[in-house]
Amino acid sequence: MALPAQSLPAVSGTVQASAGALIAYATVTLHRAADSVxxxxxxxxxQGAFRLEALAGRRYLVSVSQVGYARHWGEAFELIRSGVVLPPIRLVTSQATALKEVTVTARKPLYEHxxxxxxxxxxxxxxxxxxxxxxxxxxxPGVTLDASNNPSLRGRQGLLVVVDGKRVPLTGEDLASYLRALPAEQVQSVELLTNPPAQYDAQGGAGVIAINLKKDQRLGTNGSANASYGRGEYGKLTAGLSLNHRRKNINYFGNYTYTNRRDFARQEFDRQYxxxxALPAARGSIVGKRVLDLASHSAKLGxxxxxxxxxxxxxxxxxxxxQTNTANSSxxxxxxxxGALIGGNSSTTRQDIRRPSGSANVNFRHAFADSAAAAALSADADFAHYNTRRTLALATFSHYLAAGPSLLTGDQLSELQIAAVKIDYTRPLPRRARxxxxxxxxxxxxANNVAFLNEGVYDSSISTNFNYQEKVQAVYASLRGAATKTTFQAGLRxxxxxxxxxxxGELLRxxxxLQFFPSASVQRTLNAQHTLALTASRRIDRPNYGQLNPLRSYFDATSYRSGNPDLVAxxxxxxxxxxxxxQKFSTTLSYxxxxxxxxxxxxxAPDGGRLVVNRDVNLTTHNYYALTLTAPLEPAKWWTLYANGVFYYSRFRGYLAGTAxxxxxxxxxxxxSNTFSLPRSWSGELSGTFQSGEIWGFERARARGQLLLGVQRSFWAKQATLRLNVADVLYTAPIRSTSVYDGFTESFRLRQDTRVATVAFTYRFGSSKVAAARKRAAGADDELRRAGGL
Known part of the structure; x- marks a missing residue:
């Protein structure tokens, strides 16, 4: 006999204004009392009524927000099997509400899944x-960086990286340099999306990494100042200031951050040819050290x-x-x-890389009725300009030849311009659909131009111009809906x-x-204990200009990086x-x-000799299977643990360099990741990651990991915060890998300045009043982040 479906108990109530008028379409959120998740x-x-179903026997709290009113946080309660009816919730207007009048039981958890x-x-x-x-x-969690700083999510590369909703059109070292120059002090949160809906660009087969920057929501004039200094083998300094002035109908904001960091990279190569x-079999051993000096200025006005x-x-x-200055000796x-010596050299490589970039955004949002559930129209126009000026001086000294030293110099200028215009319309439909x-x-x-001089003579064989143009026009539609115990989404882009x-000046390709990218998801609550969700999508990764650009970037006398004009999506x-x-422990199967x-x-390299080239190529197929386990735990009232494990299997097939x-x-x-509430208002965090050995195409990487420790304390009425941390405590983050072909093998080891102790101080000043919870204009930032922006 079939068992009857279990219905969940509910917390219900009504939302009213302070004068007693009912408030329709207020946003009512149910949180776990322990951590506000x-x-x-x-x-x-x-009629202002709401009903939220959840598991019985657990403690919850309710928050309510609406345009023009201060956010309300209720008292914690236990949900019994017969349900709970809350007293009427009365919202007060935001102009009369100060931060001290709003009591939040817990800070936002470090991870939300x-x-x-x-x-x-x-x-x-x-x-x-x-x-x-x-x-x-x-x-x-689930993110790793390879030796070229390409990010992977749950063991897969091919990600769309967006900062405040705007696409960052860079990869590899260019992307790493951009993110290295952006201090973490400016970051509010990072979102990892493995199967984004149709609103997002189809770019990013492995998903989307959305980096959301901080924004002050306090009323009046306020701001914050921060400074930090870290020391590994070298020093790392960051200092910044942000200001915000918010009145009833307008908000001005701005921030500035200065970063000065010195890092190193020690590299070891063992190559079998x-x-x-005419070249006999040989073994090459290369040992080098690169010192990197970075100075950056970042600012925003709006x-x-x-x-x-x-x-x-x-x-x-x-x-x-x-500006990045690097000095590499090898x-x-x-x-x-x-085993007999047949040759050798020493080289010094000096590069000066300047990367000025800027962007402008104009956005508009209009709600067609004065309620949070009304139809809305948003439009955005973005323009971004990235410049790179790279100068090179590569001096090589032969150990075994009578010839004198050689000198290769280069001057490379790259200009990247991106313009995007988008419009989004959202409309609520009957029966909780949208x-x-x-x-x-x-x-x-x-536009890219490079001129190499070999001993002062122009070298036309490696000097060239490269131009790249891309135009993508997209339309999408997405339908969301809900029925009893079931929610769904279906979209097409x-x-x-x-x-x-x-x-x-000659056309290469x-x-x-035109391609179509469907996406769909459905979530079903089976009973009080179990929920299932199924998502599916088709996505694309188009090679960007840096991956296609055939211009060279030399590491040392034996190695360089070059793009591949033959790459396809x-x-x-x-x-x-x-x-x-x-409602907390999750198991995910992925394919x-x-x-x-x-x-x-x-x-x-195709040049011959003993040169080696680092570049991107297309293989035939990559099959990926994964099991992801996530468990947010609370072993004690003062201790929260977030545990995440990704177990995956990759298979690559293809053909390259005579190797199947x-x-x-x-x-x-x-x-x-462990967070602790410590005595005397201190809090702490202990985090550890482990990446086992993995395969990526022809490359096999060895296991690595990292242990991080940090503490912090707020004082001066929570206006000041002192933070202390140590990264890579055990120095286990070095990267080791081996690439194997039928006629060539390379083993590689990279050690960097990752074990760093840091002290940081932040001071917040100005008004303590908080603006009403509502969708604000800045990009309609919420809309930008939802829709993928630029």
Whole structure:
């Protein structure tokens, strides 16, 4: 006999204004009382009534927000099997409400896990003090960085990185340099989306990493100042100031941050060359050290304007000026098959890299009725400009030849411009449904010019111009709905892409194609203990200008990086099935198939000799299977543990450099993050990550991990915060890997300045009143983050 379906008990009540009038469409959120994690969110109906179902026998609290009113936090209560009816909730207008009148029982948890999304709230983490955004990203659960600083999410590369909703069109060292120059002090949270809906750009087969920057919501004039100093082998300084002035109908804001960091990279290569033509079999050993000096200035100015009660206008300007000076020294020796020395050299490589960049945004949002559930229209126009000026001086001294030293100099200028215009419309439908539609046009232009001089003579064989143009026009529609115990979403995005590449004025390739990217998800509450969610999507990764650009960037006398003009886009199909137990423990099964996967390889350069090139290529297929386990625990009232494990299996197939590839390997990524409430208002965090050995194309990486420790304390009525942390305590983060081909093998080891102790101080000043909880204009920042922005 079939068992009857279990119904969940509910907490219910009404929302009223202070004068007693009922408030429709207020946002009512149910939180776990222990840590304020969101359990469920609903709108109040036309009569101000709400009903939220949840598990019985647990303690919860309710928060309520609405335009023009201060956010209300209720008392904690236990939900009994017969349900709980709360007394009428009365909201007070925001103008009369100060921060001291609102009692929040707990700060936002470090991690929030939802179907297809993990949110890392780094703003309150002591480990973020003095760190860069690249550091924060590399420590997020399931995220790893390879030797080229390409991020992977749960063992897969191919990610869309957005900062405040705006796409960052960079990869590898260019992306790393950008994120390294952006201090973690500016970051509010990092969101990891494995199967984003149709509102997001289809770019990013492995998902989306959304970096959300801080924004002060206090009324009046206020701000904060921060400074930190870290010491590893070298020093790392960060200092910043933010100011905000918010009145009833307008908000002005601005911030500035200065960063000065010195880092090192010690590299060791062991290369085995098979006999090729006139060259005999040989072994090459290279030992080098690179010292990197980074100085950056980042700033943002903007204003949010309430044109009417229903219309919001936002304007913002951002700028990032970074200068990186690197000095690399290396020693190389070659031996024949019998171990006898047959050659060698020493080299020094000096590079000066200047990266000024800036962006501008104009956005508009209009609600067609004065309620949170009304139809809304938002529009955004973005323009971004990235410049890179790179000068090179590579001096090589031969150990075994009578010839004198050689000198290669280079001057490279790259200009990247991105313009995007988008419009989004959302409309509530009957029966708790919602329709989202939108359109977007993105234009990318990149002009690159490099001139190499070999002993003062122009070298036309490696000097060239490269131009890249990309135009993507997209439209999407997404429908969300809910029925009894079931929610669903179905979307379709269409993107028309036109890509053109030129070298020295000659057309290399022109592509013009239309592709469709469906996505769908459904979530079903089975009973009081179990929930299932299924998501599926098709996504794409188009190679960007840096991956296509054939211009060279030399590491030393034996190695350089170059793009590959023959790269084509990779496409992937992604499916996830997630089970949630007791609204907190989750188990996720994932599968993805990627066609023409883009992977980074090292192999002998086409120039011949003993040069090695690092570049991206297309393989045939990548099959990926994963099991992800997530468990937020509370072993004691003062101790919260977030444990995450990703167990995955990758198989790559393809053909390159005379080598047929069919390699597979299981791997895992383990993360455990502990937060502690300590005596005398101190709090602490202890975090550890472990990445097992894994395979990526022709490369096999060895296991590595990192242990981090931090403490913090607030004082002076919580206006000041002192933070102390130590990163990579045991110095276990060095990267070791081996790439194997039929005629060439390279073993690689990279050690960096990752063991760093940091002290940081932050002081907040000004008004303590908080603006009403509502959707504000700045990008309609919420809308930008939802829709993927630029």
């Amino acid at each position: 969101v359990v469920k969110t609903e709108f109040s109906d036309e 939802q179907a297809g999304r993990t949110v890392v709230n780094v703003a309150d983490s002591p480990l973020s003090a003095g760190a860069t955004t690249l550091d924060v990203l590399g420590r997020a 098979a006999a090729a033509g 204003a949010d304007i309430n044109l009417t009660k229903a219309s919001l206008l936002g304007l913002s300007l951002t700028g990032l000026l970074s 020693q190389t020796q070659f031996e024949d098959a019998g 329709l989202d539609v939108g359109a977007k046009t993105t234009l990318v232009n990149s 269409a993107e028309q892409a036109t890509i053109r590449t030129e070298t020295d 022109e592509q013009n194609y 990779q496409t992937s199909y992604n499916v996830e099935l997630m089970h949630t137990f007791r 993805a198939q990627t066609d023409k996967p883009i992977v980074t390889v090292v192999q002998p 590839l069919d390699r597979q390997q299981p791997a895992c990524i383990l993360t455990a």
